[in-house]
Amino acid sequence: MKRKTPASLHQRILADIQERILSGRWAAGARIPFERELMAQYRCSRMTVSKVLAQLVQAGLIERRRRAGSFVRAPRTQSALLHIPEVRVEVEALGKPYHYALLSRRRRAATAKETALFGWRTPQPLLALRCLHGAGRRPFCLEERLVSLVAVPAAADESFAQLSPGAWLLQQVPWTLAEHRISATAATARVARLLAVPVGAPCLEVARMTRNLEQAITRVRLTYPADLHQLVASFQP
Amino acid sequence: MKRKTPASLHQRILADIQERILSGRWAAGARIPFERELMAQYRCSRMTVSKVLAQLVQAGLIERRRRAGSFVRAPRTQSALLHIPEVRVEVEALGKPYHYALLSRRRRAATAKETALFGWRTPQPLLALRCLHGAGRRPFCLEERLVSLVAVPAAADESFAQLSPGAWLLQQVPWTLAEHRISATAATARVARLLAVPVGAPCLEVARMTRNLEQAITRVRLTYPADLHQLVASFQP
DNA sequence: CAGTGGTCTAGACCACGTA
DNA sequence: ACGTGGTCTAGACCACTGT
Numbered sequence: 001m002k003r004k005t006p007a008s009l010h011q012r013i014l015a016d017i018q019e020r021i022l023s024g025r026w027a028a029g030a031r032i033p034f035e036r037e038l039m040a041q042y043r044c045s046r047m048t049v050s051k052v053l054a055q056l057v058q059a060g061l062i063e064r065r066r067r068a069g070s071f072v073r074a075p076r077t078q079s080a081l082l083h084i085p086e087v088r089v090e091v092e093a094l095g096k097p098y099h100y101a102l103l104s105r106r107r108r109a110a111t112a113k114e115t116a117l118f119g120w121r122t123p124q125p126l127l128a129l130r131c132l133h134g135a136g137r138r139p140f141c142l143e144e145r146l147v148s149l150v151a152v153p154a155a156a157d158e159s160f161a162q163l164s165p166g167a168w169l170l171q172q173v174p175w176t177l178a179e180h181r182i183s184a185t186a187a188t189a190r191v192a193r194l195l196a197v198p199v200g201a202p203c204l205e206v207a208r209m210t211r212n213l214e215q216a217i218t219r220v221r222l223t224y225p226a227d228l229h230q231l232v233a234s235f236q237p
Numbered sequence: 238m239k240r241k242t243p244a245s246l247h248q249r250i251l252a253d254i255q256e257r258i259l260s261g262r263w264a265a266g267a268r269i270p271f272e273r274e275l276m277a278q279y280r281c282s283r284m285t286v287s288k289v290l291a292q293l294v295q296a297g298l299i300e301r302r303r304r305a306g307s308f309v310r311a312p313r314t315q316s317a318l319l320h321i322p323e324v325r326v327e328v329e330a331l332g333k334p335y336h337y338a339l340l341s342r343r344r345r346a347a348t349a350k351e352t353a354l355f356g357w358r359t360p361q362p363l364l365a366l367r368c369l370h371g372a373g374r375r376p377f378c379l380e381e382r383l384v385s386l387v388a389v390p391a392a393a394d395e396s397f398a399q400l401s402p403g404a405w406l407l408q409q410v411p412w413t414l415a416e417h418r419i420s421a422t423a424a425t426a427r428v429a430r431l432l433a434v435p436v437g438a439p440c441l442e443v444a445r446m447t448r449n450l451e452q453a454i455t456r457v458r459l460t461y462p463a464d465l466h467q468l469v470a471s472f473q474p
Numbered sequence: 475c476a477g478t479g480g481t482c483t484a485g486a487c488c489a490c491g492t493a
Numbered sequence: 494a495c496g497t498g499g500t501c502t503a504g505a506c507c508a509c510t511g512t
Binding site: 008010044051065068 | 500502503504508509511512
């Protein structure tokens with residue numbers, strides 16, 4: 001019934017209402033109780049529920065209209081951060097069934113370019129992976145990944161046939177820095193075939209190098225058909 | 238100096254303190270007046286200043302410690318910083334001569350979409366600008382900008398014939414939040430002509446909405462030929 | 475025009491951390 | 494120990510808006 005110590009009253013009320021909304025019990029568009037009703041329910045003053053509702057507005061969970069009441073807002077459109085999205089999460093956020101397929105998996109030594117990229121002096125072993133993420137029936141993202149077997153030797157024993165390397169690495173290896181390069185490209189013949197778009201079609205390409213304090217872990221290039229994806233980032237000066 | 242409708246009391250206090258912090262007059266680390274002092278200064282109740290200070294905490298501008306007071310926070314660390322320099326700086330970093338041209342400048346009321354975008358209830362006046370940034374002889378970036386004349390009335394008196402709106406706004410208006418949407422697009426006929434690329438050529442599009450605590454300031458769409466530009470971003474978990 | 479949210483007041487008690 | 498911020502109350506007036 002009661003959680004440990006749900007902190008302050010308005011925090012408890014906030015958590016309560018938030019849970020109702022996020023769980024879907026209060027669906028999008030539904031009106032939530034008036035301030036004066038909530039006062040009675042929680043036996044508190046109007047300032048207290050007002051504070052809670054103001055926070056819900058700021059969080060984008062509800063909107064309020066005079067005389068009409070407070071209403072649950074439609075699921076957040078694009079409020080995601082650029083943080084580190086796992087492709088699966090992105091797809092499911094779109095409400096589409098997620099599909100994953102491993103295209104190729106090869107263990108090999110790094111080329112000269114890759115050696116420089118990973119900050120090595122001499123070529124080291126890499127795991128090179130290519131996989132395709134699908135949303136519904138459509139290809140959603142082509143993933144081309146290099147995993148440092150120096151940093152993550154355990155990757156050599158993973159097949160990645162079912163689990164995407166991004167998901168595996170995320171829970172396997174802690175990281176401290178992710179560098180992104182974001183660009184627009186024209187689909188090459190190979191990319192066009194895999195993503196089922198015309199050759200030359202615009203694509204959004206995200207190249208990410210992930211490191212921890214000691215060394216480079218993995219480098220991935222994600223290619224999305226332009227119409228299927230955009231990145232969203234918020235920050236403060 | 239003050240806007241016409243001073244809005245509500247706590248909004249005025251918020252704007253006042255925010256301006257002091259963002260302008261640097263209250264430096265990072267400095268203690269700001271205690272709640273009870275602010276009550277006296279603004280002749281209001283403690284709830285009112287408390288509400289204001291809570292918003293400043295949420296915005297990350299101050300932090301509060303019991304018994305000690307409230308302090309201006311150090312400028313945001315690079316935790317989630319997407320480094321987007323001014324276009325001029327980008328071009329000069331490439332070692333190419335920078336060129337700027339104003340294509341059009343129009344004062345008009347916001348459309349319905351724009352009204353929603355800026356968070357207004359009724360259409361307000363905007364300054365709509367289009368300009369072109371060049372690197373060497375080549376067009377480098379098409380800028381399509383809307384400036385809120387509510388937030389920045391002084392913009393109405395600027396010609397922007399010589400100085401780009403981005404540069405002007407940066408030194409004119411303090412901001413606290415920038416939201417980016419990054420996507421790849423195919424050049425439309427109009428964009429292709431302006432950027433001197435083939436129709437359908439891939440472009441990188443960055444849409445940025447800049448706000449302070451009270452209101453939206455400006456929205457800009459920057460379109461770059463895909464081969465000329467990429468974004469770089471570093472993140473920490 | 476009635477009822478909602480928006481705002482504000484003048485108190486109060488308490489937890490906490492710093493001096 | 495003391496003064497700060499954290500929280501809460503029980504009122505109040507007002508602006509807006511949907512009916």
